[in-house]
Every structure is written in C-alpha cells, then in structure tokens.
Amino acid sequence: MSADGFPARQIRAAFTEHTVTVYQAYPPQIGEHAARHGEFPESWSRSRMTWVKPSFRWMMYRSGYGTKPGQEVVLALEISRAGFESALAQAVLSHYHPEAHLDQADWARRLKQSAVRVQWDPERDLDLNPLTHRSLQLGLTGRATRDYADHWLCAVRDVTPLAHRVRELVRAGDQVAAAALLPAEAPYPPVAAEVARELRMSPQQS
Template sequence: MTEPRFRVRARHTPSTVTVYQAYRPEIGGPAASSGRFPAAWKRDRMTWIKPSFLWMMYRCGWGTKEGQETVLAIEISREGFEWALRHACLSSYVRGLHPDQVTWQRQLRRAPTRVQWDPERNLHLQSLPYRSLQLGLSGEAARRYADEWTVAISDVTPLAHEIHALVRSGDRDAAARLLPQERPYPAGDDLLSHLRP
C-alpha cells in the first residue's frame, strides 16, 4: 500500500506519544535521569519535537553532532500532542490552504505551535517520498510541553549508536529490528486539515 505523503507516524499508546529531541549532555543527562527538563532548558525558546526516530537520527547524525550528543525519547500525553496540532500553523505559506500571505503571517505570529513536513528518512538517512511531522513549540506550548505534557524521558543514545553500527556493518535487517515501532497516528481532519499542504 502506498504511504500517504502527509501522515503522522509515531510510537504511541492509548495515552502517550513518543517524540525525539537531541541535546548536549549537560541538558540531556539530567533530563533523562530526573524525567524532567532541567532549569538550563529554556522555556522561552522555540523547541522542535519529532515523532520520527530516523528523522531525528538524520538531524543529529546518530547522536554525533556537536550539541546533539544525547538523544532523548520523550513520552508526552496524547492530549498535549493533539493540543499542539490543533493550535499549530504551517511554518510556510501554502497557496489554496491559506487565504493569503498576510493572513498566514498573522496566524504564524499568534500560533504557539508550528508544523513542518520534512522528507522521512530510511536507515541510510536518505529521503523517502513521504513526509515526517516536525512540531515547533514556543511560548505557552513550550511551557506546557515541559511542565504538563511530559510523562517520561529516556536516553536512547545507546540505541542510536547500536543501530548506526549495524547499518555501517551492512546488517540492515538487524538494524531495522531495533527501530522503535512507529505506526500511523489516529489524527483525523479536525487535527490535520489546516496542516496538510
């Protein structure tokens, strides 16, 4: 079956959704050990969360890029995730979806969350023909994410390194078996109609 170009895929349970971020060890380590973002984590800055493990690996170079050495899996409440989608604006103007550029710019300024759809990646971090959701959280959304939505934080850097080593050695099947199981998220038109280009 052909994968839709725009669909949310994530590891999820009846109550949570897993998203990924990568930080320098001084932030990632304390966050994973306490299950909460430390004081050094800035609630007044935009933070991007990614439900796709492989897109996160593309972004952080399997946890090797400077400042992104600690890869975190953050379980957040589905209520929070869906609030973020409902209050989001696309990060770029789309003719036909937005009435005009001025209206889109006004929506973008007011929205506490924004959405980008970037090419999903395979195990070799090459682009796939369908898109992966990135959610940018700012202001109220960033504060809710850190203080209300976060259920658990775990350090998945060793997993990232193990999968990367298997890919480099050519054992693609073993690498694929270790990947987090991401399934289509049951997001209907009420959540996504204003976010699909």
C-alpha cells in the same frame, strides 16, 4: 500516496492509549539530566522555540545518530496525547500554502498568533537518505513550550545507546538487523478534519 507507498503527509509515531513518543537530541548537560530526573534542567530555556519529532529515523538524520556536537544525547520523550493533540489543533504551517491559507498576509497573521508550527520534512531511510513521504516536525514556542516541559511530559528515556547500535549495524551493512531495532511507529489516529486540512495532511484512514 508517495512513491514509497506511504501517505505523503501522515503522522507516524510510537504511542499508547495515553502518551505519544517524540524525540529530541541535546548536549550531555541537558540530555543526561532530563533522562535521570524525568524533567528538563533549569538551564533549559522555556522562552525559546523547541522542535519535537515523532520519527526516530528523522531524529537519527538530524543528530547524525547522536554524533553531532550538541546532540550527543538522544532522548525519547513520552508526552500526553492530550497535549500533543492540543498542539496540533493550534498549529500553523511554517510555510505559506495557498490551499491552506487565504493569502500570505492571512498565513503570516496566523503564524504570529500561534504558539505551534508544523513542518513536513522528508522521512529518512537508515542511511539517512531522503524518502518521498514526509515526517512531522512540531515547533513549540511561548506557552506551548512551557506546557510541553511542565505539563505534557510524562517520561524521558536516553536512547543514545540504541542510536549508536543502529548506526553500527548500518555501517556494517546489516540493514535487516538495524531495522529490527527501530521503535515501532504506526499511523497516528485520525485528528479532527479541520486540523487535517489546516496542516495539509494526507486523507486519513479510519
């Protein structure tokens, strides 16, 4: 358990019976098209690694509440839970960890073979300061990127106005009102024990 009272490495997300919401931020020519049509434009590369984040606050940190160049449009993307969980099942930590891998050579081999990698980065508060518990970042490449765009994606929403409104309230010192606007994120249902061990997740609660 972290000093913040949360498990140190736990997936927290907005999810339904069938979908889970992740966030990304893009320049207008990509983000606006995706929100309007529910799919990425032809200019969106399926050959590059793309990172998705279930944490709205971490996306606010990454994009500066949708103000950083090239990240002006913040998207909430609903993807299938089946796709999300298949990604977790094949994921490898982006950094070597002695408790998860036999040795560095074993880790490097598995990382090269996998189309999915995981990072646990510090979660952020509304002022974008780091907290002591971690937030999942899921990196997709190769087949996983194509599956994400062409098979897992169920719906796309432009949440840039929400990002800007939360930022305005934070800058005005009204943390309570800002927090009330945040998407509700809850602990994600337990994943397979071997996946949890591989990804160095905190002990799961049933």
